[in-house]
Amino acid sequence: MSNERTALTAPRAETSADAGSPANRKANYRPEVQGLRAFAVLMVVTYHVWLGRVSGGVDVFLLISAFLMTLSFTRKIEGGTPLRLLNHWLHLLKRLLPAVVVVVLGVLAGTWAILPQSRWPDVLDQAWGSLLYRQNWLLADSAVDYYAQDHAGASPLQHFWSLSIQGQVFVLWPLVFAGTALLSRLLSRWTGNDHALFRCRPLLAMAFGAIFAVSLTYSIGQTTTNQAHAYFDTGARLWEFALGSLLALALPYLKAGRVVRVVLGWAGLAAMLSCGLLLTVDRSFPGFIALWPTLAAAAIISAGQSGSRFGVDRLLTWKPLVALGDNSYALYLWHWPLLVLTLAGAGITAPNLVQGLCIVAASVALAVLTTRYVEMPLRGWRWPKRRAWRTAVVIATCGAVLAGPVTLWQGQLTTDEAAAASQPKELTPGAAALAPENAGKPTPEAKIIPAPAAMKNEWADIDGLCTDGNVPGDPLLQGCLQNNKPEKVTKRIVVLGDSHAQQYMAALGPIAKSHGWEVVTLLKGNCRFGGQSPERDADCNAFNAASAQYVLDHRPDAVFTVASLTHKDAPYETEVPQYLEGIKPFTDAGMDVVGIRDNPRFNINMPECVQKNGAGAAECNVPKQESLAGSSPLDAYRGKVPGLHLMDMSDFICADGTCPAVVGNVYVYKDDNHLTKTYVQSMIPMFEQRLLATTGWK
Numbered sequence: 001m002s003n004e005r006t007a008l009t010a011p012r013a014e015t016s017a018d019a020g021s022p023a024n025r026k027a028n029y030r031p032e033v034q035g036l037r038a039f040a041v042l043m044v045v046t047y048h049v050w051l052g053r054v055s056g057g058v059d060v061f062l063l064i065s066a067f068l069m070t071l072s073f074t075r076k077i078e079g080g081t082p083l084r085l086l087n088h089w090l091h092l093l094k095r096l097l098p099a100v101v102v103v104v105l106g107v108l109a110g111t112w113a114i115l116p117q118s119r120w121p122d123v124l125d126q127a128w129g130s131l132l133y134r135q136n137w138l139l140a141d142s143a144v145d146y147y148a149q150d151h152a153g154a155s156p157l158q159h160f161w162s163l164s165i166q167g168q169v170f171v172l173w174p175l176v177f178a179g180t181a182l183l184s185r186l187l188s189r190w191t192g193n194d195h196a197l198f199r200c201r202p203l204l205a206m207a208f209g210a211i212f213a214v215s216l217t218y219s220i221g222q223t224t225t226n227q228a229h230a231y232f233d234t235g236a237r238l239w240e241f242a243l244g245s246l247l248a249l250a251l252p253y254l255k256a257g258r259v260v261r262v263v264l265g266w267a268g269l270a271a272m273l274s275c276g277l278l279l280t281v282d283r284s285f286p287g288f289i290a291l292w293p294t295l296a297a298a299a300i301i302s303a304g305q306s307g308s309r310f311g312v313d314r315l316l317t318w319k320p321l322v323a324l325g326d327n328s329y330a331l332y333l334w335h336w337p338l339l340v341l342t343l344a345g346a347g348i349t350a351p352n353l354v355q356g357l358c359i360v361a362a363s364v365a366l367a368v369l370t371t372r373y374v375e376m377p378l379r380g381w382r383w384p385k386r387r388a389w390r391t392a393v394v395i396a397t398c399g400a401v402l403a404g405p406v407t408l409w410q411g412q413l414t415t416d417e418a419a420a421a422s423q424p425k426e427l428t429p430g431a432a433a434l435a436p437e438n439a440g441k442p443t444p445e446a447k448i449i450p451a452p453a454a455m456k457n458e459w460a461d462i463d464g465l466c467t468d469g470n471v472p473g474d475p476l477l478q479g480c481l482q483n484n485k486p487e488k489v490t491k492r493i494v495v496l497g498d499s500h501a502q503q504y505m506a507a508l509g510p511i512a513k514s515h516g517w518e519v520v521t522l523l524k525g526n527c528r529f530g531g532q533s534p535e536r537d538a539d540c541n542a543f544n545a546a547s548a549q550y551v552l553d554h555r556p557d558a559v560f561t562v563a564s565l566t567h568k569d570a571p572y573e574t575e576v577p578q579y580l581e582g583i584k585p586f587t588d589a590g591m592d593v594v595g596i597r598d599n600p601r602f603n604i605n606m607p608e609c610v611q612k613n614g615a616g617a618a619e620c621n622v623p624k625q626e627s628l629a630g631s632s633p634l635d636a637y638r639g640k641v642p643g644l645h646l647m648d649m650s651d652f653i654c655a656d657g658t659c660p661a662v663v664g665n666v667y668v669y670k671d672d673n674h675l676t677k678t679y680v681q682s683m684i685p686m687f688e689q690r691l692l693a694t695t696g697w698k
Contacts, residue, residue: 034325035316036300037064039269041328045335045363047276049356055276056293058162059240059286061332063294065166066173066244067301070204073177074249077200083181085174090391092170094384097398098374100163103333104130104402106366107156108409110341115156116611117452121413123157127406130160131399133167140232156337165234169241176211180204201249208245215239216288223287236286240294247298254302258311261303265312268299330367330375338363413453420451430682431652433664446665448615450678455607455667458676459499460506462521470520470554476546482520483509490516491697492556496529496547499674500562500598506680507687508560520556522547529561531578544582551586558695559586563595563646564633566673568603573629580641587643592695596647597634600627600654601673606661620661627659645695652683 037060044057076083104127111123129135139161184200215238222230230236256264275293305313315321324331338359343349351359384391427446432438450458466472466480493512495501502523512519527540529547536544551559561583566573576582583593602622609620634646653659653668653675661668663679670676680687691697 030301030304031322032305032313032316033064033068033301034328035313035318035321036297036325037061037328038321038325039316040064040272040297041324041331043273043276045331045360048336049339049351049359050353051276052350053276054285056272056279056285056290057276059290059293060272060297061162062166062237062240063244063247063297064301066169066241067248069170069173070208070245070248071251073174074201074204077177077181077184083174083178085178087388087391088174089171090388090395093395094391095375095379096163096167097395098378099330099333099370100130100160101398101402102370102374103330103337104157105405106334107337107341108405110156110337114341114345116605116608118455118605118607118611119155120409121453121456122155124406124410124413126155126157126160127402129164130157131402131406133164135164136161136232136234137164140229143228143232154340156340159332159336161232165232165237168234169238173241173245176207177204180207205246205249208242208249212239212242212246215242219290220287223284227283227287230287231285240286240290243294243298247301251302251304256302258306258308261306262308262311264299265303265306268296268303269312271296272300324364327364327367327371330370331363334366334370335360335363338366413451417451417453420447420449421454423447423449428666428682429664430666430679431663431686432682434652434655435686443664448610448662448665448667450667450676452607452611455670455676458667458670458678459674460503460509460677460680462502462505462509466520472522472546472550474546474550476543477522477550479524480520480522482518483512485518486513486516488516489518491558492518492554493520493558493560494551494554494556495519495521495523495560496544496551497562498523498527498529499525501529501560503599503675503677503680504560504562504596504687506675506677507684508691510681510684511688511691519560520554522550528565528576529579529582530576531581533577535577548582548585551591552589555589556591558592558594559583560594561596562598563637564598564629566598566601566628568601568672571629572600572625572627573598573633575633575636580637580644583644584641587641591643593641593644594647594691594695595634595637595644597632597650599650599673599675600659602627602669603672605672606669607667607671610661610667615660615662621658622660624654624657624659627654647690647694649683649687649690652686 040057040060044055047053047055047057073083075081108123108127111120115123126135126138129138135157139158180200180203184203187199215235219230219233219236219239222233222236272293275296279289279292300312300316303312305311305317308314339351342351342355342359346355348355378394381394384394423446427444428449429438429443433441433443462481463484464481466482467485470480470482472478472480493508495505495508502521505519505521509519511517524540524543527536527543529544530536532541532545561579563576563579564573565576579595583595586593600622604619606620609617613620628650632648632650634648637644637646653663655663659668664682666679666682667676668679
C-alpha cells in the first residue's frame with residue numbers, strides 16, 4: 001500500500017452549472033454522466049480497498065471535469081454571456097473548499113489518534129498542500145527523492161494530488177476560454193462580420209488540440225524517463241483535460257445511430273472497468289496508455305442517451321447510481337483516509353472482505369453527510385451570491401478553519417523539537433552508552449532525540465558540490481559532493497556507494513575536518529559500490545564504473561566504502577557483489593581502501609515502533625541473529641587484497657545479542673535501515689579511534 005497512488009474525483013457539477021435558467025439547466029442535464037462518475041468512483045474504491053491497485057478512474061474524472069466545464073463556458077461565449085472569471089473562481093472555491101476542510105480536519109484528528117509522531121510533520125505539510133492546491137508537487141518531489149522520509153504506510157492525504165491538479169486546471173482553462181472569446185471578438189471586428197463571434201468553437205478546438213498534442217508528447221517522454229514524477233506532473237496530465245474539452249466541442253456534431261450508440265456505450269464501459277486489471281496503471285501512467293480509460297469514458301459520453309432499452313445509458317441513469325454520482329466528490333475525499341487510518345490502526349496491510357465493506361460503508365455514510373450538510377447548504381446559501389466579497393469571506397473563513405489548527409500543531413512540534421534538542425548531552429549519550437567503560441551503567445531518563453518532527457532532517461550533512469579539480473567530467477557523477485577544503489590538505493579521501501555510505505559522513509566528516517582531510521563523495525541511492533554485477537541494475541553498474549574511473553583518474557589517498565550488504569530477511573547479511581573486484585584496481589594503484597560493515601535492516605520502521613509501543617517493547621529490540629550474519633562477511637575478505645582495511649562498528653549499534661531502536665536516549669535509526677545523523681555523531685570518538693587503529697593513519 002505504501003506505493004499505491006490514488007486520485008481525487010472531479011467535483012460534482014451539472015452540465016450547465018453556471019449558465020442559463022433553471023429550465024435550461026434541466027434540459028441540458030446529462031444524468032448518464034453522473035452515472036458514469038458513480039461507476040468510476042465505485043471502481044476506484046473497489047480497487048483501492050480490495051485489490052491494492054490503481055484503477056485508472058482518476059483519468060476518467062479528469063476528463064469529465066473538463067467536459068462539463070467546456071460545455072458551460074462554450075455556451076456562455078456563444079450566448080454572449082459575460083464570463084466573469086473572478087466570480088467563477090470564487091463560486092468554484094466556495095463549492096470545493098468546505099468539503100476539503102471537513103475531510104482534512106477529520107484526517108488530522110485520525111493522524112493524532114492513530115499515526116506515529118514521526119509521520120505528523122508530513123501529514124501537516126500535506127494539509128497545507130491540500131488547502132493550497134499544490135499537493136501534487138509535494139508528492140512529485142518525494143516520489144523521485146530517494147532521501148525523502150520513508151514510511152511503512154501511505155499518507156492519508158496523498159489522494160489530494162488529483163484535486164490539486166484539477167484546481168490548477170480550473171484556473172488555467174477559464175483563461176483559455178477568455179482568451180479565445182477575446183480573439184473571436186477581435187476577428188469579428190476585423191472582418192466586420194458579427195457572426196465571426198460564433199466561430200469561437202473552432203478556435204477553442206485549435207487551442208485545446210494544441211494543448212492535447214503538446215501535453216501528450218510531453219507526458220509520453222516524461223513517463224518513459226521519469227515516470228514517478230510524471231504521474232503527479234500537471235503538464236503530463238493536461239492532455240486528459242484537453243481531451244474532455246475536445247469531446248465537449250465535438251459532441252453536437254457526433255450523430256451516430258442508435259445501434260452504434262449501444263455498441264459504443266457498452267464497449268466503453270467494459271474497457272473502462274477492465275483498465276486497472278489489465279494495465280499496471282501506477283507504473284505506466286500518464287503516458288499514451290492513459291488513452292485507454294479516457295477514450296473509454298469518451299465513448300460512453302459520446303453514446304449519450306441512446307433511446308434504446310439495451311443502451312448503457314439505461315444503467316447509467318439508474319437513480320441509485322445517479323445519486324451515488326451526486327455524492328462521488330465527497331466519497332472520493334473520504335474513502336482513502338478511512339482506508340489508510342484503518343490499516344494503520346489495525347496494524348494490517350490489507351483489509352479482508354468484511355473490513356473492506358465496513359470501510360466502504362463508512363465512506364459512503366460520511367460522503368452523504370458531507371454532501372447534504374456541508375456542500376449543499378453552502379451551495380444554496382444566498383448571502384454569498386449577492387456580492388463577490390461575501391463569497392471571498394466564506395472562502396477565507398473555510399481556509400482559516402483549517403489553517404489555524406495546522407499552524408498551532410506545527411508550532412507545538414517545533415517547540416517540542418527545540419526542547420528535546422536543548423537537553424544536556426549527558427542525558428543523551430547515544431552510542432557512548434555502549435562503550436566498555438559505560439557497561440552496566442543505567443541511562444538517565446530523558447526525552448529521546450531527535451524529536452519525531454526532526455527525523456526527516458537526520459541525513460548526514462555534506463558541505464556542498466564538488467569544486468575546482470574535484471568536479472567530475474562524467475555527467476553520471478554530477479551529484480558529486482565534498483566537505484569544505486581544509487587550508488592544508490593532509491589526506492584525500494573519496495567515499496563511494498549508497499546512502500549507507502553517506503550516513504557515516506556524520507562521523508567521517510567531522511573527523512576529516514579535525515585532521516585536515518579532504519573528503520569527496522560519489523553516492524547514488526540503493527547502489528552499493530562494487531564491481532560490475534548482474535545483481536545490480538544497469539544504472540547502478542554504470543554509476544559504479546564512472547565512480548571507479550573517477551578514483552583512478554584523481555588518485556586519492558584512500559577510498560571509503562561499505563563492505564557488506566544487509567537484508568530485511570534471511571540471509572540477513574552477505575558480501576557485496578563483486579566487492580573485491582571493484583576495489584582491487586584502487587589498491588593496485590597504491591590507495592588504501594576502508595571497508596566498513598553494514599548496519600542492520602528491519603521489516604518495521606524502528607522509530608515508529610518506539611512511538612507506538614515504547615522503547616522497551618520486544619518488537620523494537622530485534623535479536624542480532626535476525627539482523628546481522630552470525631560471522632561477519634568481512635572475515636571472507638581478510639588477507640585477500642593488500643591495502644584493504646576492514647572496520648566493524650556493529651558493537652556500537654547492537655549489544656548483548658540485540659539490535660535496539662534506541663540507545664542512550666537516541667534513536668538509532670531514522671526508518672527501517674538508515675542510522676540517524678544524531679546517533680552516528682554520538683559514535684565519533686569510537687569511530688575515530690577504530691579508523692586510525694585499523695588503517696594505521698596518524
